[in-house]
Amino acid sequence: MPGRLVAAVLRCYPARWRSRHGDEAAELAEFLIRDGTPARAVALSYLCGAARERLAGRPSRRVAAALLVAAGSLGAPLTLLSAGPAAGAAHVSRAPAGRTGTRTARPGTHGERCTARPDRASGARPAAARPGVPRAAISGTGRRHGQGC
Amino acid sequence: MTDADVLRRAGDASVLILTSLADGPKHGYALIQDVSQFAGVRLGPGTLYGALDRLERLGLIEALPAQDRRHPYRITAPGVAALRAHLDSVERVSAVGRLRLGVAGA
DSSP states (O other): HHHHHHHHHHSSOOOHHHHHHHHHOOOOOOOOHHTTTTTTHHHHHHHHHHHHHHHHHOOOHHHHHHHHHHHTTOOGGGGGGGSSHHHHHHHHEETTOOOOSOOOOOOOOOOOOOOOOTTTTTTEEEEEEGOOOOOOTSSSTOTTSOOOO | OTOTTTTTTOOOHHHHHHHHHTTTOOOHHHHHHHHHHHHHHHEEEHHHHHHHHHHHHHEEEEEEOBTTOOOEEEHHHHHHHHHHHHHHHHHHHHHHHHHHHHHHTO
């Protein structure tokens, strides 16, 4: 079952990529899953990679959009899917202290998850719930760092 | 940072991969294991292949003939120069940061 999930995700990559890396990527997934990495995390990483690959090459907008929606629905922040350097920088997860090499990258953890939550520390309510805040001020562009995709 | 630092915008994964390849060729799984050991970060496989392709396009690494299904990669001379320039650049920033923080050894 895990192998089927990863195999299905690997089919999302362009044929050119699959002919170059496909076999090795499948083998690598086997090793990582055998080492204890959740198959879902491996699949999600490949799914994000496939979206980036589609966006970086000759983008088929429909395919790329579908992959973005799929990855987003699995909890991947959209910033990770961009082809820029920030993606490479963000898509590594730090192993907990004293446990190097034993924990797997789980997209959506270690600050990667993209959630829109009120600031619990300050007790602030979301802008939408505050009276007197114009809706235009809270839609789209008004997001604060780490609060939205 | 200087303009010679081509890794400035390449992302952490690229720097980690080049650092790992600096002591010899490795394939994907060995790269993930090595980076996990020396940096304490676990590269996702999708990130790994994206970074490998990017570095290869930049001419900083090259693929060696496949062994079974695995493609080992090795760092090229421009890759060594790029890594050295980037590390120098990071070191300068680190020194300034330590100095300003009053950390001993700066």
